[in-house]
Amino acid sequence: MSAYFIANIRIYKPDEFDKYLEKVDLVLKKFNGKYLCVDSNPERIEGKWDYSRLVLLEFQDKKSLKEWYNSKEYQEILKLRLSSAECDTIIVG
Numbered sequence: 001m002s003a004y005f006i007a008n009i010r011i012y013k014p015d016e017f018d019k020y021l022e023k024v025d026l027v028l029k030k031f032n033g034k035y036l037c038v039d040s041n042p043e044r045i046e047g048k049w050d051y052s053r054l055v056l057l058e059f060q061d062k063k064s065l066k067e068w069y070n071s072k073e074y075q076e077i078l079k080l081r082l083s084s085a086e087c088d089t090i091i092v093g
Contacts, residue, residue, distance in 0.1 A: 016084035
């Protein structure tokens with residue numbers, strides 16, 4: 001069953017966040033992850049949403065998703081995201 005990584009991101013250092021973006025695609029591809037949605041202006045219909053961006057990634061299964069997230073390659077660039085943005089992330093599926 002597919003697994004999904006959902007990130008609600010509030011970017012406060014755009015230049016540093018761009019450094020993360022320059023590297024993340026290669027690592028995502030290596031672990032067969034794919035973007036389903038990247039939206040900087042989603043339409044809120046209920047509740048509060050005060051983020052800069054929503055990202056939805058798909059992986060073959062939870063095992064693959066966790067291998068990507070915990071990989072040495074991703075952990076190195078994750079530091080760039082976490083130092084440039086506040087992120088609330090979940091795994092579903």
